[in-house]
Amino acid sequence: MSRRHVVVLGAGPAGLAAAVAALEAGARVTVLDEGERLGGQYWRHHEAITDRRLQHGWERFERSRDRIAAGIAEGRAVLLQRAAVWRVDVEPLRLHALVGKPDAPGRRRVVVRGDALVLATGAHDRALPIPGWTLPGVTTAGAAQALAKRDGVTVGTRTLVAGAGPFLLPVAQSLAIAGARVVEVLEASRLPRHAAGWTARPWELAAAAGKGLELAEYARSLLGQRTPYRTGSGVVRILGERRVEAAVVARLDRAWRPIPGTEREVACDSVALGHGFTPRLDAAIQAGCALTEAPPGSPRFVVADPDQRTSVDGVWAAGEITGIGGADAALAEGDLAGRSAAGTPHAALAAARRRRDRTDAFARRLEAHAIQDGWSSWLEDDTLVCRCESVEAAAIVRASGSASRALRLATRAGLGACQGRTCGSSVEALCGERLGLDARPLLAPMRIGELLGGSEATA
Amino acid sequence: MSPTFEFDGAEIAARDGQTIAGALIASGRASWRTAAGAERGVFCGIGICQDCTVTVNGAAGVRACLRTACDGDVVEPESR
Incomplete structure (x- = not known):
């Protein structure tokens, strides 16, 4: 032993x-x-x-x-x-x-x-920045899931679920069970039939480690709600004054660039975003x-x-x-x-x-759902990328090429309360380099007094 | 029993065990913080993003999505 x-x-x-x-x-x-x-x-x-x-x-x-x-x-x-x-x-x-x-x-x-x-x-969850994504009513897919499971609530009553990967399906199901209407599920990836990934209908995959059955349940639940599941589509702008009122949806090409002329407006009061993890x-x-x-x-x-x-x-x-x-x-x-x-x-x-x-x-x-570079083309200059410090996309692009420390000090991107956990990967993608935002001296938020004070008990 | 707490002067009734964020959403609120003049509410829901923070019983920076509502809590909105 x-x-x-x-x-x-x-x-x-x-x-x-x-x-x-x-x-x-x-x-x-x-x-x-x-x-x-x-x-x-x-x-x-x-x-x-x-x-x-x-x-x-x-x-x-x-x-x-x-x-x-x-x-x-x-x-x-x-x-x-x-x-x-x-x-x-x-x-x-x-x-x-x-x-x-x-x-x-x-x-x-x-x-x-x-x-x-x-x-x-x-x-x-990783949620990519989108114009309007800081409006109340926009959450990560994981937040929608957590609120439904842990608190029995939904942020809205008509929810658009968008991003990439099979995890959008259980989120849509949870929203439906918790009482929201899921208006559409949008999968950014194209999922070609002959690729190594899913078939066009992701729940039809062979029972890889039991996932087939679980995903089939989600699919039935979506069909029961008459919720469309669209691949090669994404939310490219979220509209509203004080909270979500609608979202602009577009077809995306293989690089996840919005295809001009395919935009349409979808009425919703909430958006759940999950582009991976x-x-x-x-x-x-x-x-x-x-x-x-x-x-x-x-x-x-x-x-x-x-x-x-x-x-x-x-x-x-x-x-x-x-x-x-x-x-x-x-x-x-x-x-x-x-x-x-x-x-x-x-x-x-x-x-x-x-x-x-x-x-x-x-x-x-899951590799078939990996984030593709073209997502940055749906950003506007004034789209907030770092939510904590309200740093706009244009400021980050302007500062890219500076040394990591200079970029962070000039823009404050990644230096806010979440310490780059939310925006870090997106800032690095826009700059085209690693900034080391994930090497954090403290692993959890704490007060100065907690860091300095008192003796530690042995557990 | 279902705890009741005060938020920005209003009485909020939570379900037993609900987080402050869950109870605020159940009361019809989608936002309770301002950042650069704009409203924010829950974003990540699991304690990562810090968007939903509130002041609880005088202590600032409490993640509403993690903190279970307790009877008699005094919760205040934040802005930064």
Whole structure:
């Protein structure tokens, strides 16, 4: 049996699977997560509010939650929820967190030590800037999903869902179940039949890791609502005075450039945007983990070996930070990472590796939805790209070519409250270079006094 | 029980467990912050973008999408 203490950062599918696997291997486990409940974004819920029709693979969630509860009862597991981890040290391994109500003063300062770390920090939506995208009523697709699941509300009553990738379908379904009318679902990619990606009807793909069935359910739900699903189309402008009143939709060419003459106005009071996902790499970057190479504006991922080890001794990675692959891939990677981090030798992990490898097909299909460069042609000079600091597209284009520091100081793009999490990739795409916005000294927002003050309790 | 909190002088009734953002949306509001003179509300919904921040019981910069509404909370809009 393992005698290691495995620390898991993140309690979505990957982190939960890692924690359960490490417990099964006999390790001590500490799980830290920012949420009030386990499950991450995929299993976001509230016991009294969430409509069960919005959850998928819920039995797996309940088993994982119960296994961790049993680990706590055995004295082998510790769970720190509402934990904002603000620093990760790897030599020796130490995670520093503030524990308590989100953003409240007086949170408890905690330090967690351990022998092995599994990073399972997940991803958030990437929404491309669009003229009008700061109007109230425009949210990310993930926000629409989170509000429907966690809070039982929708921002509007007539919602346009737009972006790229199969994740738009569950979002449309959630909106419908929560009471909004989904007027259209717009997929920017063309999805040619002969490409390696989806067929023209994405839910008809072979049952890659169980996704076929899930997507077929979404398709039926869209048909039931008579919601059109259009490929090669996108929102190119959002209209309204104080909130969303309509959106301009256009056909997009293969590079995602709007095709002149195809614009039409769609009445709606809300728009849900999701052009893909940004992996949450801050903790991995701070830990010193090697990342994959990618052009500016495209996501990089944590490099992981066949057993999910990163380039840093004692640090593993699982889930969306190693490549966007959805919940099934995250579960399989988390399981493998948890076993390996607990000390299970490579030779004994063959079955876990095979389960992980089977989920690759779905991840590869997602490549057909990758963001294409032509999106910037729907920007106007005065379109806000950095939402926090209200920096216009023209200012960023004017400053591109300056050194990273000069560009940031001249425009303040990426220096606002979200620290470039929302606009960083788009700013880099417009400048054509990496700006290092994702190397953040603090992993979570905190007050100066919280950074300076008080002693840390050992969890 | 369903908590009631004060927002900008109005009484807002939340469902038990709802976030401040969820309760404000349920009350018919789409925005509660101003940035460069324009209105903002929830954008990312999961604590990333900082667009939905409010002041809660005197503490500024609280993400309304993450914070569960508590009975008696005094919530104020922000602008920056």
